[in-house]
Amino acid sequence: MAEARRTREKRDVQRMLVDRELDHLPPEARWREWMNRVEATIFAASAPVDREILARIVGKSCSIDLLIDDIREELRGRPYDLVAVAGGFRHLTRPAYADAIRAAVGGSEKTSELTQSEVLVLMCVAYFQPITRAELSSFFGKEISRDLIGHLRGAKLIASGPRSPTPGAPYTYVTTKEFLLEFGLDTLRDLPDFEALEDAGLLSKERLLAGDIMPRFSDSGLEDADAIIDQ
CATH class of the missing domain: 1.10.10.10 (Winged helix-like DNA-binding domain superfamily/Winged helix DNA-binding domain)
Structure with a gap:
């Protein structure tokens, strides 16, 4: 119980250290920083990241879905995409490269x-x-x-x-x-x-x-x- 409490307290402190609103930035730079935070968090995660988690790193008025749409637009032409899976978001390779991936590293x-x-x-x-x-x-x-x-x-x-x-x-x-x-x-x-x-x-x-x-x-x-x- 004590260990769980310390973990929660540490997480709460870390959240307070993150400036979610970024009011000092102009709108375009603020949006870009939110996009980068969201993409970095999803990239680093070992499991799909849901909206509740992503909401911890962006402003209260920020639309997670619009951020995701803009990130996906920038990923057009790349061999991977940002997709909704199991109630969250995750980077996944595109189906067109499935055969190449299986040939290189095997299947699931x-x-x-x-x-x-x-x-x-x-x-x-x-x-x-x-x-x-x-x-x-x-x-x-x-x-x-x-x-x-x-x-x-x-x-x-x-x-x-x-x-x-x-x-x-x-x-x-x-x-x-x-x-x-x-x-x-x-x-x-x-x-x-x-x-x-x-x-x-x-x-x-x-x-x-x-x-x-x-x-x-x-x-x-x-x-x-x-x-x-x-x-």
Whole structure:
């Protein structure tokens, strides 16, 4: 407790030492300094940085979203961008350079370690969460093993959700913030809309069960379940 208090006090002192308003600077120079602070903080962070954190280093009247827009405009033509992911902002390389990066340093450890079966189960959890292991087994027509679920949990891509109201009150499973990070999503609303994919003939339960779908999670979609991630 004492150590936590000292840490908070030290952080509070550091915040007081930062001139957030920069009233001594002309408007253009003030905006530029805020942009630099925001970009430097995001660049240095090991995890996505949310608006609440960024608000500690800019003026009270400053729009974080407008700052981000201006930073992204300056990054046009660069091989990386500033993107919204997992509820915050992070520097990420552009998709066009994915093959070159994989050739140089390899792919994502988490996704490369997953079998196709695990990817398909993860996909079902993402779209139909909260969902129990029994429901997953029913969906695929075969038992989904505890080991498979354990591997996804070990990779921190899924976690226990609320207990199901069904008999026995089994645990459900939901995706995590690590899942959002792994697939470059800001929220679950960024998942492709499942019904739209079905209507377009790009996805169906039959194809899913056949195991011939390796989804790319990217644009637009799911309207609920985001709050579960924060549990």
